[in-house]
Amino acid sequence: MQRFKLGFAFTLVSYFCIVLLYVPSLAVIFFSVNDTRYGLSWRGWTLDWYRKLAQDPYILEAAWNSLVVAAVSTVVATVIGTALALGLSRIKKPGMLDLFVNLPIVVPDIIMAVALTMAFSILRAFSSLFDMGFFTLIVGHVTFQISFVALTVRSRLATMDKDMDLAAKDLNARFFFSFTRVTLPLLTPAIIAGAMLAFTLSLDDFIISFFTHGPNSVTLPIFIYASVKRGITPEIHALSTLMLIATVVLILLAERAATALTKRSRKAARKGLREAGGEAGAGGAGADGAAA
Amino acid sequence: MADWRGFWNTARGDSLRRRSFTLALLLPGALCLVVFLAAPCLSLVFLSLAERGEFGTIHWTLSLENYKRLIGFNLFGWSPDFLFIMLRSLREAFFTTLICVLLSYPLSFYIASRKSSFERFVWLILLTVPFCTNVVIRTYAWQLILGPGNPLAKLASFLTLQPPGAPLYPGFLAVYLGMITTFLPFTALPLYASIERMNWWLPMAARDLYAKKSTVFLSAILPQTIHGLYVGVVITFVPAMAMYVVTDILGGAKYMFIGNLIQHQFSQARDWPFGAALSLALMVLTLLSFALFKTSRLTRKGEMY
Numbered sequence: 161m162q163r164f165k166l167g168f169a170f171t172l173v174s175y176f177c178i179v180l181l182y183v184p185s186l187a188v189i190f191f192s193v194n195d196t197r198y199g200l201s202w203r204g205w206t207l208d209w210y211r212k213l214a215q216d217p218y219i220l221e222a223a224w225n226s227l228v229v230a231a232v233s234t235v236v237a238t239v240i241g242t243a244l245a246l247g248l249s250r251i252k253k254p255g256m257l258d259l260f261v262n263l264p265i266v267v268p269d270i271i272m273a274v275a276l277t278m279a280f281s282i283l284r285a286f287s288s289l290f291d292m293g294f295f296t297l298i299v300g301h302v303t304f305q306i307s308f309v310a311l312t313v314r315s316r317l318a319t320m321d322k323d324m325d326l327a328a329k330d331l332n333a334r335f336f337f338s339f340t341r342v343t344l345p346l347l348t349p350a351i352i353a354g355a356m357l358a359f360t361l362s363l364d365d366f367i368i369s370f371f372t373h374g375p376n377s378v379t380l381p382i383f384i385y386a387s388v389k390r391g392i393t394p395e396i397h398a399l400s401t402l403m404l405i406a407t408v409v410l411i412l413l414a415e416r417a418a419t420a421l422t423k424r425s426r427k428a429a430r431k432g433l434r435e436a437g438g439e440a441g442a443g444g445a446g447a448d449g450a451a452a
Numbered sequence: 453m454a455d456w457r458g459f460w461n462t463a464r465g466d467s468l469r470r471r472s473f474t475l476a477l478l479l480p481g482a483l484c485l486v487v488f489l490a491a492p493c494l495s496l497v498f499l500s501l502a503e504r505g506e507f508g509t510i511h512w513t514l515s516l517e518n519y520k521r522l523i524g525f526n527l528f529g530w531s532p533d534f535l536f537i538m539l540r541s542l543r544e545a546f547f548t549t550l551i552c553v554l555l556s557y558p559l560s561f562y563i564a565s566r567k568s569s570f571e572r573f574v575w576l577i578l579l580t581v582p583f584c585t586n587v588v589i590r591t592y593a594w595q596l597i598l599g600p601g602n603p604l605a606k607l608a609s610f611l612t613l614q615p616p617g618a619p620l621y622p623g624f625l626a627v628y629l630g631m632i633t634t635f636l637p638f639t640a641l642p643l644y645a646s647i648e649r650m651n652w653w654l655p656m657a658a659r660d661l662y663a664k665k666s667t668v669f670l671s672a673i674l675p676q677t678i679h680g681l682y683v684g685v686v687i688t689f690v691p692a693m694a695m696y697v698v699t700d701i702l703g704g705a706k707y708m709f710i711g712n713l714i715q716h717q718f719s720q721a722r723d724w725p726f727g728a729a730l731s732l733a734l735m736v737l738t739l740l741s742f743a744l745f746k747t748s749r750l751t752r753k754g755e756m757y
Binding site for chain 2: 176182264271303310363
């Protein structure tokens with residue numbers, strides 16, 4: 161694409177947007193190192209709030225809960241979501257199913273939260289597993305993460321060069337072989353990207369967690385929300401600053417991982433193809449051998 | 453045993469195996485979505501026809517009482533409180549989306565016009581970070597900025613817009629600031645994706661042919677970016693309509709959205725049937741807005757392209 165010249169107004173609007181987006185976060189960071197409990201004037205630099213944060217058992221518990229929920233739900237959702245994307249790609253006309261999979265993306269999250277609450281209240285009659293707590297929180301997160309993982313993987317499936325898959329087929333590779341050695345390596349970047357997206361979505365989610373959490377499974381966003389209602393303390397600013405930093409690190413990592421993985425995945429897929437080729441060349445039993 | 457293996461090698465066996473594999477791939481995800489999302493969403497319809505009993509229990513009657521309440525009929529006659537809340541949600545979501553789109557176009561063009569790929573990367577990261585930052589943090593942060601004694605509040609009282617020493621929240625300005633900063637990346641990122649792929653020769657040719665600026669935009673740029681715009685509008689408008697956090701923290705009790713009302717029914721009020729009716733109303737409003745947007749002249753122009 162050739163670059164072009166734009167008027168000064170475009171620059172102005174762009175910088176205005178960035179200021180608008182970053183002023184709140186900068187204010188939080190500013191107050192997290194400000195040596196005053198009340199009031200908003202600058203009273204000198206301090207790290208006391210961070211120290212207090214590290215000693216607060218409730219905050220540490222909430223942070224741990226957030227991480228556990230995000231990690232577990234991401235792993236589960238990545239597996240289910242990837243399977244869903246692959247399954248859909250094997251159907252010629254997904255039709256209704258297509259819409260159905262995207263439901264969590266188009267349904268407002270508060271309605272999803274309501275739906276989950278209702279499902280749990282009915283299922284509770286059958287099993288105490290569905291009392292509000294870690295399990296319900298994880299199920300809630302998985303339900304919306306699935307669609308986002310499936311969306312990411314499907315967009316990759318749609319643009320992936322089908323040549324490699326077809327080549328594997330031409331070489332008479334058994335389905336299982338071409339799947340594990342060619343398709344999966346090619347999909348890895350998308351799967352990782354989907355998992356990263358699911359992880360951040362889980363860490364960020366407020367409303368669904370708010371509806372489905374129990375007294376023992378308070379996550380960081382819920383904790384911060386409750387503190388905002390009680391009256392904000394500088395410890396909360398420190399906590400939010402740490403979460404901001406974690407977000408930035410996660411994004412940069414995801415970016416790095418995506419570029420590195422795309423290169424490696426192609427290599428791995430080519431290697432898989434060569435192996436398939438070698439076995440097909442070795443004789444008619446090659447394909448059977450690959451499946452075994 | 454041998455027959456069994458033979459069957460799998462026939463064409464029918466092969467197709468059966470492929471189908472069952474597809475089904476196995478689809479089943480866990482589909483099951484999860486049915487049990488926890490689709491089925492409860494459908495059961496909202498029945499729940500909305502029930503009534504709240506004493507102490508928040510559910511009486512399974514078949515009545516339209518909740519919908520009557522929704523449009524304003526209550527014990528004391530007619531008051532349009534709930535209708536106002538719904539209209540407010542619609543209006544605020546609409547203007548938030550509009551402002552976000554108006555900001556996103558210049559912003560995306562600016563990013564796309566950067567020469568070095570590193571510079572573009574930095575701008576995109578700058579948009580992605582707020583996109584992934586927790587909404588609770590970004591919202592309460594505005595309380596700090598709009599708080600009493602801060603430059604903005606001082607300026608407002610200097611201009612005699614409000615009494616000195618008062619914060620700028622809760623209120624209309626605070627809600628808009630919170631909403632726009634929450635959703636700007638949602639609109640801008642999909643739009644940028646389609647602007648980056650745009651064929652620039654078209655608008656250039658249009659300009660060379662002395663087309664008016666508005667014509668260049670409407671005929672050469674908009675149709676090419678309509679897909680990104682559509683995605684951006686959808687993922688901005690839907691959550692904006694149902695917003696809970698921003699309106700709760702920056703809007704206060706006087707500035708409720710339908711999202712806050714729904715949350716209230718399912719917690720303090722313990723009136724699930726009415727909450728279900730409200731949820732359905734929210735869904736219908738969202739879907740109707742889309743039907744309108746999809747059939748509007750603007751979108752049709754894009755599809756003609």
